Amino acid sequence: NAGVTQTPKFQVLKTGQSMTLQCAQDMNHEYMSWYRQDPGMGLRLIHYSVGAGITDQGEVPNGYNVSRSTTEDFPLRLLSAAPSQTSVYFCASSSHGQGNQPQHFGDGTRLSIL
Amino acid sequence: GNSVTQMEGPVTLSEEAFLTINCTYTATGYPSLFWYVQYPGEGLQLLLKATKADDKGSNKGFEATYRKETTSFHLEKGSVQVSDSAVYFCALPEGGATNKLIFGTGTLLAVQP
Numbered sequence: 001n002a003g004v005t006q007t008p009k010f011q012v013l014k015t016g017q018s019m020t021l022q023c024a025q026d027m028n029h030e031y032m033s034w035y036r037q038d039p040g041m042g043l044r045l046i047h048y049s050v051g052a053g054i055t056d057q058g059e060v061p062n063g064y065n066v067s068r069s070t071t072e073d074f075p076l077r078l079l080s081a082a083p084s085q086t087s088v089y090f091c092a093s094s095s096h097g098q099g100n101q102p103q104h105f106g107d108g109t110r111l112s113i114l
Numbered sequence: 115g116n117s118v119t120q121m122e123g124p125v126t127l128s129e130e131a132f133l134t135i136n137c138t139y140t141a142t143g144y145p146s147l148f149w150y151v152q153y154p155g156e157g158l159q160l161l162l163k164a165t166k167a168d169d170k171g172s173n174k175g176f177e178a179t180y181r182k183e184t185t186s187f188h189l190e191k192g193s194v195q196v197s198d199s200a201v202y203f204c205a206l207p208e209g210g211a212t213n214k215l216i217f218g219t220g221t222l223l224a225v226q227p
Binding site for chain 1 (some may be wrong): 158160161163203219220
């Protein structure tokens with residue numbers, strides 16, 4: 001059982017470039033989310049989705065887009081990369097349960113913007 | 115809204131020492147409470163959870179009790195090992211109809227042999 005799979009694991013971009021971070025889960029979870037992790041900041045929610053076709057903004061959505069065309073996939077797009085977006089990005093999924101269900105995390109994408 | 119406060123690290127212990135990582139919360143109602151662990155280079159994994167007051171979650175020798183009176187969910191382990199070195203996060207749901215979690219800032223634990 002693969003769980004939550006994120007690709008790539010590492011990426012270096014130049015300022016202004018765009019890219020898509022991929023996230024896929026094979027547990028048929030309705031809820032998926034993207035976080036960024038920065039030193040001393042814990043995890044901050046970027047965007048989330050409660051099901052296919054439904055997305056919403058989290059705490060720090062600026063500079064990022066998401067879509068949810070299938071239950072399995074939830075890609076995160078950086079439209080024009082900025083050095084402030086250098087971070088470790090985590091995708092997570094859970095079954096719907098109004099917060100009582102644990103979230104399953106991928107191993108992360110380590111992104112550097114030069 | 116709901117919030118969580120976690121003790122800052124790093125916490126450095128010798129092997130076999132007793133561990134406590136403090137976590138307090140503010141919440142409407144009695145949400146589930148979680149501890150997650152992040153090993154170096156990996157994503158977060160659920161360590162344990164408690165779903166109601168006075169519940170004790172436990173896993174891998176770690177324990178945490180859901181204390182309604184003190185709004186706390188402190189993580190404890192009687193004898194830590196080098197392999198326990200990781201970052202530990204306390205978390206609770208934001209509330210409402212979504213599964214959004216609010217995480218503490220994380221506590222780095224370093225266990226020395």
